[in-house]
Amino acid sequence: MAETMAHANDAAASAAASPAPRRLSAGRFPAFLIPVLVFYALFFGYPLARIFWQSVHGEDGFTLVGFEMFFEEPAYWMVLAYTGALGLVTLSITLVCGYAVAYWLVTMNRSWAVMLMAFVLIPFWSSGLVRTYAWMVILGRQGILNSVLLDLGIIDTPFAFIGTNTAVVLALAYYLMPYMILSLYSVMNGIDRNLMLAARSLGASPIRAFREVFLPLTRPGVLAGCYIVFMLGIGMYITPAMLGGPQQTTLPLMIAIQINEAMDWTFAAALSVILLMVTGGMQLMANRFLDFERLWGGAK
Amino acid sequence: MTRISPGRLALGAFSCAILAILIAPILIIFLVSFTPTQMLEFPPSGFSLRWYEAYFGDAMWMAATRLSFLVAGLTAITSLVIGFAISIALVRYRFPGKTALRMLVMSPLILPKIIIAVGLYFLYVRLRILGTTGALVIAHTIIAVPYVVMIVTASLYGFDRRLEWAARSLGASPLRAIWLVTLPNLRPAILGGGLFAFVASFDDIILSLFLTRLTEPTLPRQIWVNVQQTIDPTIAAVSTFMTVISVLGLWLVALAQRRSRRSA
Numbered sequence: 001m002a003e004t005m006a007h008a009n010d011a012a013a014s015a016a017a018s019p020a021p022r023r024l025s026a027g028r029f030p031a032f033l034i035p036v037l038v039f040y041a042l043f044f045g046y047p048l049a050r051i052f053w054q055s056v057h058g059e060d061g062f063t064l065v066g067f068e069m070f071f072e073e074p075a076y077w078m079v080l081a082y083t084g085a086l087g088l089v090t091l092s093i094t095l096v097c098g099y100a101v102a103y104w105l106v107t108m109n110r111s112w113a114v115m116l117m118a119f120v121l122i123p124f125w126s127s128g129l130v131r132t133y134a135w136m137v138i139l140g141r142q143g144i145l146n147s148v149l150l151d152l153g154i155i156d157t158p159f160a161f162i163g164t165n166t167a168v169v170l171a172l173a174y175y176l177m178p179y180m181i182l183s184l185y186s187v188m189n190g191i192d193r194n195l196m197l198a199a200r201s202l203g204a205s206p207i208r209a210f211r212e213v214f215l216p217l218t219r220p221g222v223l224a225g226c227y228i229v230f231m232l233g234i235g236m237y238i239t240p241a242m243l244g245g246p247q248q249t250t251l252p253l254m255i256a257i258q259i260n261e262a263m264d265w266t267f268a269a270a271l272s273v274i275l276l277m278v279t280g281g282m283q284l285m286a287n288r289f290l291d292f293e294r295l296w297g298g299a300k
Numbered sequence: 301m302t303r304i305s306p307g308r309l310a311l312g313a314f315s316c317a318i319l320a321i322l323i324a325p326i327l328i329i330f331l332v333s334f335t336p337t338q339m340l341e342f343p344p345s346g347f348s349l350r351w352y353e354a355y356f357g358d359a360m361w362m363a364a365t366r367l368s369f370l371v372a373g374l375t376a377i378t379s380l381v382i383g384f385a386i387s388i389a390l391v392r393y394r395f396p397g398k399t400a401l402r403m404l405v406m407s408p409l410i411l412p413k414i415i416i417a418v419g420l421y422f423l424y425v426r427l428r429i430l431g432t433t434g435a436l437v438i439a440h441t442i443i444a445v446p447y448v449v450m451i452v453t454a455s456l457y458g459f460d461r462r463l464e465w466a467a468r469s470l471g472a473s474p475l476r477a478i479w480l481v482t483l484p485n486l487r488p489a490i491l492g493g494g495l496f497a498f499v500a501s502f503d504d505i506i507l508s509l510f511l512t513r514l515t516e517p518t519l520p521r522q523i524w525v526n527v528q529q530t531i532d533p534t535i536a537a538v539s540t541f542m543t544v545i546s547v548l549g550l551w552l553v554a555l556a557q558r559r560s561r562r563s564a
Contacts (some may be wrong), residue, residue, distance in 0.1 A: 001420075030389045030393045033386070033457070043442060044408075046419075049307075050422045050423060051419045100311060104314075122323060126543045135327065136327060137342075138325060174322070177318070206305075235415075235513050237413070243526065252414040256510075259510070272414075275412055279410070289449025
């Protein structure tokens with residue numbers, strides 16, 4: 001419909017004005033994109049390609065030493081496994097908590113929900129660094145949690161929360177929770193709740209109506225939320241860096257150490273390639289389940 | 301009045317707890333930044349602006365703040381120009397590789413930022429532009445363009461093109477029609493995209509860590525350096541300042557979006 005209208009108007013416009021607005025017709029590559037593509041090739045394509053190139057090049061040319069180092073040392077596999085596990089644990093926590101919150105918000109009075117949404121949006125809009133720093137203030141040796149626990153007499157000496165898995169998981173789940181809630185909320189908001197009423201009126205219990213009608217309809221939101229949380233979770237640098245100890249080393253952390261401290265570009269690049277492979281693999285899986293046109297707000 | 305089931309009550313209590321946890325750390329930093337004492341204490345024993353004075357009176361912190369504002373402002377401009385061109389191409393043209401283009405442009409949202417940082421680090425070292433303002437703006441543009449594209453494409457789909465054709469049929473050149481008709485109509489989206497890009501740059505830490513000099517850090521990098529050394533309440537004051545800027549910026553985006561949706 002829009003297309004035919006476009007053509008009709010095209011014809012009208014080219015009859016009225018010269019030069020003919022040929023660019024409105026479909027199928028031609030927009031020339032103004034060429035500088036944009038050059039920009040992306042130089043500052044996005046080339047850096048990514050350079051990582052691959054660097055991962056197999058040392059000082060004396062071609063080498064596989066970066067990947068050999070990784071695969072010969074089980075401690076490095078553990079880093080990879082820890083990164084994945086951290087992503088999965090964070091994902092589970094945000095999914096369970098986020099689903100409850102999103103469901104609660106979507107089933108309440110709308111004006112209340114809009115107001116309560118501020119509790120999700122303000123952290124969502126704040127810098128990740130500030131929010132991670134806040135957890136340092138709370139969980140630090142002289143932090144708020146320790147002083148409260150000391151005052152209450154629950155502990156005698158300050159507990160070292162920082163450097164534990166709990167601290168990293170907590171702060172990471174905290175950071176990613178708004179992404180999950182917002183993904184779920186936007187999908188839940190579009191579900192016609194009369195469907196639930198219909199199920200109820202046909203004799204389904206509230207739980208059954210939820211499980212068999214509502215839950216399947218939220219699938220796109222669940223998948224989108226899981227995808228975003230997992231992808232951001234495994235790539236997160238500052239949370240494990242600020243709240244973890246040596247035991248909480250993740251792949252992004254190791255990459256930074258190789259660049260800043262060990263100055264081993266080949267190994268850093270090899271680790272980056274491994275991280276890229278993991279995210280690329282997840283992306284391929286996600287391509288089968290997710291409608292990216294919708295996720296990126298492309299199609300209406 | 302409807303009866304509230306126990307299940308509903310439990311769900312409400314649980315959700316309230318989660319929402320409280322979501323806001324608590326930000327509130328705590330806000331309150332702690334007004335502490336009169338040397339140490340971070342909560343609740344603060346009094347009210348003082350000394351840490352804000354320490355922040356605004358410190359040359360190093362101010363230099364970092366200025367750099368962050370400069371980089372974010374420039375990033376907003378470059379990503380608007382690039383993002384607008386991409387959005388026009390995505391919405392109004394059909395060409396082979398369009399889906400690939402969208403994936404390419406959007407991928408920095410999902411790609412681990414450290415990968416982008418490492419790749420650009422390699423490139424910038426070779427080009428000898430590591431640590432320059434322009435180099436950081438380019439890096440931030442890569443991560444900010446997706447937000448501009450998301451907001452501007454959504455708005456372009458809702459734009460009535462007949463307005464533009466009317467201008468064309470009255471003799472305006474394509475660029476002039478865009479300048480005089482399309483752009484003013486897309487003002488909320490452009491404002492929103494620009495603010496989003498600004499905040500994306502302003503809040504970035506990872507690219508800054510790799511691509512700035514230690515002597516000329518951005519605000520987040522200066523926070524990062526200080527966090528490693530001290531638990532100084534100045535950081536709480538700076539953090540509060542940063543939060544106010546980002547939340548204000550993105551709240552304006554939401555407002556602009558809502559207004560444009562209502563008028564559409």
